[in-house]
Amino acid sequence: MQNSFQIENPNPSFLETSRRDFWWIEPFFTAIGLLAFVIYSTWAAFQNEHYQWESYLSPFYAPLLEYDWWPFSPAFLILWAPAGFRLTCYYYRKAYYRSLFLTPSACAVGGRPQNYRGERFLLLFQNLHRYFLYIALVFCVILSYDAYISFTFKDGLGIGVGTVIMTLNAVFLTAFTFGCNSLRHLVGGNVDCYSCVNFGHQRYQAWKFVNIFNMNHMMWAWISLFWVGFTDLYIRLVSMGIITDYRIL
Amino acid sequence: MSETLFKIFRGERAKGELCGYSVEVTEGMVVLDAINQIQARHANDLAVRWNCKAGKCGSCSAEVNGKPRLMCMTRMDELPLDKPVIIEPMRRFPHIKDLVTDVSLNYEINQQIRPLKPKPREADGTYRMQQKDIERIQEFHKCIECFLCQNVCHVTRDQQVQEFAGPRFFIRIASLAMHPLDTLNRLKELKDVFGIGYCNITKCCTEVCPEDIAITDNAIIPLKERVAGAFYDPLALLWRSLTSVSK
Missing domain, CATH: 3.10.20.30 (Beta-grasp domain)
Structure with a gap:
């Protein structure tokens, strides 16, 4: 007999757990991934150069809003929207509540001691996720248009490595946006009886369609996050002359 | 061996x-x-x-x-x-x-949930529901009440929040709120009595569910979206005040 202790501890100490697996791996690498993206995207937004090459435009600067009255990088005029969309996204909420706020860092692991209020008071702004969704849907169109434009070069139509990267960027961001829980709610999730309302069948089909992307929302969240940063990096390096854009066609 | x-x-x-x-x-x-x-x-x-x-x-x-x-x-x-x-x-x-x-606390919470209040029967004395209307809540009926989700949820386990019903009961409320026959509006009590705002979507309930019910994605998040639409969506609130339409 050993290890005498009390159970039903009303205030488990921070990170207290009986778990023996490597529960810290997921929050650790999630924190690294999120912080790396935030640091890189902030740096890239402050650069205010090397965001364009021929028909390629970095997604951090799309749509390109250059005004005389705005003395800062044009990236700051648009980045608040995708940042707000991801900040209020239900998946990212799980990711940063676990990995950055440690409430809790993993299941059955003691959370950070605090006066816990949940998503109330200041965090009520999370409920505005649907408004960021509306803007994100517009961004899907803008980035798809930029991807379309990337097929044009000085000597006519063509396909470069950057074209493929920008097209995939639009696809990944659209897949992430189409799996949004707010979109799922708005297209049909708020209906209790599809056979009782106007356009019920269409709303049911739309809800089922969004479910396809929603089931892998976390995967699309990470793929699109990584790829949007990679797209900016690729265009930046080509623009700086460090690498050459290879023409496929 | x-x-x-x-x-x-x-x-x-x-x-x-x-x-x-x-x-x-x-x-x-x-x-x-x-x-x-x-x-x-x-x-x-x-x-x-x-x-x-x-x-x-x-x-x-x-x-x-x-x-x-x-x-x-x-x-x-x-x-x-x-x-x-x-x-x-x-x-x-x-x-x-x-x-x-002693899991009796769960039965006390359960008693606070208003049961299904169905709309009137049709002329032939029956209720008719189509599969597409009912399939979403069939998942919630798989719950075996093991209370593992109630046990692991940090809002009850670590934070000891008393005004929080917990994942098992959000599933039950979702199964009623999304029921095609139910006539009750349960959103105000979800917000004020059952404390859905305390959930911060960390999905531990889903991770431990032995019936693989997508508790967070299919019950809690849709309920949070309904509460957001009813109480926190400024344009929806404006629209309702202009048209005086309330569910």
């Missing part, structure tokens, strides 16, 4: 200690088999609650190596047997004895 050391919490009213027992592990064994073996050979007075041994009654919930699980659905070959296997009762609930806890 191999010998494995089990350390099981023994004691009453939250005071006790981990006691070691040696178990012969054979192919196909689950943790509950080991507990039964310990009861038969070493500790006849070991208190443990179990019934079906098929993952359907929800009785044998415990914490196996720190993870909330059903003992009857945890295969021994999933566990690292080179170290002692630690079995503890669910930490969220008041302890009674050994692996048995």
Whole structure:
């Protein structure tokens, strides 16, 4: 007999757990991934150069809003929207509540001691996720248009490595946006009886369609996050002359 | 066949200690088999609650190596047997004895939920529902009330928030709120009485559910979206005030 202790501890100490697996791996690498993206995207937004090459435009600067009255990088005029969309996204909420706020860092692991209020008071702004969704849907169109434009070069139509990267960027961001829980709610999730309302069948089909992307929302969240940063990096390096854009066609 | 050391919490009213027992592990064994073996050979007075041994009654919930699980659905070959296997009762609930806890709090919360109030029957005295109207809530009816989700949720387990119903009951409320026949508006009580705003979507309830119910994605998030639409969406509020339409 050993290890005498009390159970039903009303205030488990921070990170207290009986778990023996490597529960810290997921929050650790999630924190690294999120912080790396935030640091890189902030740096890239402050650069205010090397965001364009021929028909390629970095997604951090799309749509390109250059005004005389705005003395800062044009990236700051648009980045608040995708940042707000991801900040209020239900998946990212799980990711940063676990990995950055440690409430809790993993299941059955003691959370950070605090006066816990949940998503109330200041965090009520999370409920505005649907408004960021509306803007994100517009961004899907803008980035798809930029991807379309990337097929044009000085000597006519063509396909470069950057074209493929920008097209995939639009696809990944659209897949992430189409799996949004707010979109799922708005297209049909708020209906209790599809056979009782106007356009019920269409709303049911739309809800089922969004479910396809929603089931892998976390995967699309990470793929699109990584790829949007990679797209900016690729265009930046080509623009700086460090690498050459290879023409496929 | 191999010998494995089990350390099981023994004691009453939250005071006790981990006691070691040696178990012969054979192919196909689950943790509950080991507990039964310990009861038969070493500790006849070991208190443990179990019934079906098929993952359907929800009785044998415990914490196996720190993870909330059903003992009857945890295969021994999933566990690292080179170290002692630690079995503890669910930490969220008041302890009674050994692996048995008092889960009656859950039944008290359940009684606060208003039951289904169906719309009037059709002219022929029946209710008609189409599959597409009902399929979403069929998932919620798989719940076996093991209360592992209630146990693991940090809002109740760590933060001890009293105004929070917990995942199991959000599932029940979702099964009623999304029911095509239900006539009650449950959103205000979801916000004010059952405290859905305390949930911060960390999805531990989904991780531990032995029935693989997507508790967070299919019940809690849709309910949060409904509450957001009813109370926090400024344009929706403006529209409702202009048209004086309320659900």
